[in-house]
Amino acid sequence: MQSLRLPLSECLDAAVTAAHAAAAILQSYANNRTELVIDSKMRNDLVSQADREAEHAIIDILLERTPQLGIVAEESGGKPSDIATWYIDPLDGTTNFLHGIPHYAVSIGLIAHAGAKISGHEPLEHDTPVIGVVYDPNREELFTALHGVGVWLNGRRIQCSRAEKLEDSVVATGFPFRDFSFADEYMPTLHHAIKHTRGIRRQGAAALDLAWVACGRYDAYWEMGLAPWDVAAGTVLVREAGGVCEDIFHSAPWPIGGYLYAGNAHTAAALDAMIQPHMKPRQNA
Structure with missing residues (x-):
């Protein structure tokens, strides 16, 4: 019977190695964007060979180092395992990457x-x-987190802000960009936040949004x-x-x-209170 004990330190080391390998591939393409072959999966949802090659590099390393774990990746799919499952985004912020906007990241999480x-x-x-x-x-910022142990930015411990009010x-935040079915729920929250915060930023890379929180x-x-x-x-980081x-x-x-709110104890609670009045019940929620 397969052991259900997770060697977290070894898993973290494998994920860091995989993230660096993927990033090296992305950066090798970053200065040759005009040569990239780009496919459209759906409206405003793009993928290039940079995404695919970076993902293959991650999967190869994780399969070698953690063969007992499942893998679910953005481009190649996959399936969970009984113990734990890697969730991989080889290029979070693809649109930024393809337009030469230097704000994107490799994201690897273990559930x-x-x-x-x-x-x-x-x-x-x-x-x-x-x-x-x-x-x-x-x-060249590496965010790493280990459940019950801590979170670091380039080896230095970090923590959420101490803001008490929105x-x-x-x-x-992130605007609807490929699935607009929830726009009627989202837009009132944006309007409220515009009037009741110090400022709103939309950078286009969710993993970095969470890392920056x-x-x-x-x-x-x-x-x-x-x-x-x-x-x-990003959930673990926060x-x-x-x-x-x-x-x-x-x-x-x-x-x-994929519907989330994040912050410190004060700001997260305020966001939750802001969002809830506008959400419609989900049959499977």
């Missing part, structure tokens, strides 16, 4: 499934994000319509930085559905 054991503790009661690696190759906060650059962040691989790693990162519908133990 331990219910029943898995971590460092001698009792088995987990529900799926739990346990490892987060987000690497920004343009700034009125004193710089808040990040974890290190205090942003005081809070919310977005809708993302994918699990967009938020898996939580280990003393913050809150949760499913808007309060129906999942982490924002696997």
